[in-house]
Amino acid sequence: MTNASAALPADCAPPQDARLSPLTIALIELALAVGGFAIGTGEFAIMGLLPDVAASYGVTIPEAGHVISAYALGVVVGAPVIAALAAKLPRKTLLLILMSLFAGGNILSALAPQFLSFTALRFVTGLPHGAYFGVAALVAASMAPPHRRVRAVARVMLGLTIATLVGTPIATFLGQILSWRAAFMMVAAIGIICVLLIAIYLPKDQVAEGASMRRELGAFKRLQVWLSFAVAAIGFGGMFAIFSYIAKTTTDTAGLSVSMVAVVLALFGIGMNVGNVVGSRMADRSLNGTIGGMLAFNVLLMAIFSVTAHNPVMLYVCVFLTGCGFAACPAVQTRLMDVAADAQTLAAATMHSAFNIANALGAWLGGVVIAAGYGYGATGYVGSVLSALGLVVFLISIAVERRQAR
Known part of the structure; x- marks a missing residue:
C-alpha cells in the first residue's frame, strides 16, 4: 500500500451512521484528543517532578527514576494484552474503561503512601496508555474519508503533542508550588473530563463481526x-x-x-x-x-x-x-x-x-x-x-x- 487512499480494511471502514455531522465528528475528535492530552501530561510531567518525588519518599533521584521505567513497562505490556482481551468490547465502552482506569491510576498515585506502592501504581496507570491511543486512532480513522485518514489520526495525536508544550509545564509548575501529588490530581481531572466527553459525544457502536482474541x-x-x-x-x-x-x-x-x-x-x-x-x-x-x-x-x-x-x-x-x-x-x-x-x-x-x-x-x-x-x-x-x-x-x-x- 503506497498511500492512504488505498482500500481500507473492513474493520476500519467509515462508520455505518453516515448522519454524523462535521460538528459531531469534530467534538468526538476533541474528546479523544483530550484523552491524549491527559496521557501526555501524565507521562512527561513526572520527569520535572522527580526531585520532589524523591524528597517525599526519601529515595535518591535515580531511584525515583524507576517510576518512569515502570510506567513505560506498563505501556509496553498493556497495549497488546488489553487489545487482545477486549476484542469483543464496543470501542466506546473500551475507551471509557481505559480512560477511567487511567484517571483512577493517577488519583491513587497521588495518594500512594510508600514509594513501592507509588511505583506499582505508575505501572498500572501505564497499562491503558497504548490501547487508548490505538482505539482512538481507529475511531478517528473510521469517521474520515480514505484520503484524510492520517489527518484524522493526527488530530487525536495532537492532544499528546500539545501536552508536551502546554500540559507538562503547567503540571510541573503546579507540582512545584503545591505538591507533586497535586499534579497527578490535575491529570486525573483531565482524564475524567475525557470520560464525560466520550460518554456524551461518541455514538454507541457495534462490535465488528467475527471479532475475537x-x-x-x-x-x-x-x-x-x-x-x-x-x-x-x-x-x-x-x-x-x-x-x-x-x-x-x-x-x-x-x-x-x-x-x-x-x-x-x-x-x-x-x-x-x-x-x-x-x-x-x-x-x-x-x-x-x-x-x-x-x-x-x-x-x-x-x-x-x-x-x-x-x-x-x-x-x-x-x-x-x-x-x-x-x-x-x-x-x-x-x-x-x-x-x-x-x-x-x-x-x-x-x-x-x-x-x-x-x-x-x-x-x-x-x-x-x-x-x-x-x-x-x-x-x-x-x-x-x-x-x-x-x-x-x-x-x-x-x-x-x-x-x-x-
Missing part, C-alpha cells in the same frame, strides 16, 4: 506488522536519544544557562506539533513516502546536530527540526492499521508499545556514548544510526510488500 492475536502472524513495529521501535529511538539528554546538551555542550533549557524544550514541543500537522497532510498524499522521507531526513539532521551542538543557534534549529520528526508518527500508526488487516485494535495499540521501546532504546544508547566519553552532543550520532536502521527496515518492508503484490 484469536483474530486480534493473528496480527502477530503477519510479517508486515512486525516490520512496521520495528520501524517505530528503532527509527523513533533517535529522537529519544537526543531528547533524553537535551538539558545537559544545552548547558554543558552549547554553554547556555539553565534558564534556556525551558526554551529548548519549548522548541522541541513546537516542532512536534508542527510535524504532527504537516506530516499528516504529507502522509495523506503518500503514506510510505512520508515515512521513508522523514527517516532519511532524520539521518542527516541528527548527524548535523552532533557536529553543531556547541553552537546555540544551530542547537535551537536542530532541536526544533528533531521535534518535527514526529511527522512520521501518524503515518506509521496508519500503516500498522493497514497491514494488520482484520486485527486492527491490537496493531494500532502496539504502535505505542513500539514508541516506548524506542524511548528506552534511545535513552540507553545515548547514555552509553556519553559514559564512553564522547559527550552529550554525540547523542545525535546515535540518533542518526537508529534512524538509518529504521530506514533499512522500512525499505525491506516495502520490498517484501511489492514482492507479495506481484
Whole structure:
C-alpha cells in the first residue's frame, strides 16, 4: 500500500451512521484528543517532578527514576494484552474503561503512601496508555474519508503533542508550588473530563463481526506488522536519544544557562506539533513516502546536530527540526492499521508499545556514548544510526510488500 487512499480494511471502514455531522465528528475528535492530552501530561510531567518525588519518599533521584521505567513497562505490556482481551468490547465502552482506569491510576498515585506502592501504581496507570491511543486512532480513522485518514489520526495525536508544550509545564509548575501529588490530581481531572466527553459525544457502536482474541492475536502472524513495529521501535529511538539528554546538551555542550533549557524544550514541543500537522497532510498524499522521507531526513539532521551542538543557534534549529520528526508518527500508526488487516485494535495499540521501546532504546544508547566519553552532543550520532536502521527496515518492508503484490 503506497498511500492512504488505498482500500481500507473492513474493520476500519467509515462508520455505518453516515448522519454524523462535521460538528459531531469534530467534538468526538476533541474528546479523544483530550484523552491524549491527559496521557501526555501524565507521562512527561513526572520527569520535572522527580526531585520532589524523591524528597517525599526519601529515595535518591535515580531511584525515583524507576517510576518512569515502570510506567513505560506498563505501556509496553498493556497495549497488546488489553487489545487482545477486549476484542469483543464496543470501542466506546473500551475507551471509557481505559480512560477511567487511567484517571483512577493517577488519583491513587497521588495518594500512594510508600514509594513501592507509588511505583506499582505508575505501572498500572501505564497499562491503558497504548490501547487508548490505538482505539482512538481507529475511531478517528473510521469517521474520515480514505484520503484524510492520517489527518484524522493526527488530530487525536495532537492532544499528546500539545501536552508536551502546554500540559507538562503547567503540571510541573503546579507540582512545584503545591505538591507533586497535586499534579497527578490535575491529570486525573483531565482524564475524567475525557470520560464525560466520550460518554456524551461518541455514538454507541457495534462490535465488528467475527471479532475475537484469536483474530486480534493473528496480527502477530503477519510479517508486515512486525516490520512496521520495528520501524517505530528503532527509527523513533533517535529522537529519544537526543531528547533524553537535551538539558545537559544545552548547558554543558552549547554553554547556555539553565534558564534556556525551558526554551529548548519549548522548541522541541513546537516542532512536534508542527510535524504532527504537516506530516499528516504529507502522509495523506503518500503514506510510505512520508515515512521513508522523514527517516532519511532524520539521518542527516541528527548527524548535523552532533557536529553543531556547541553552537546555540544551530542547537535551537536542530532541536526544533528533531521535534518535527514526529511527522512520521501518524503515518506509521496508519500503516500498522493497514497491514494488520482484520486485527486492527491490537496493531494500532502496539504502535505505542513500539514508541516506548524506542524511548528506552534511545535513552540507553545515548547514555552509553556519553559514559564512553564522547559527550552529550554525540547523542545525535546515535540518533542518526537508529534512524538509518529504521530506514533499512522500512525499505525491506516495502520490498517484501511489492514482492507479495506481484
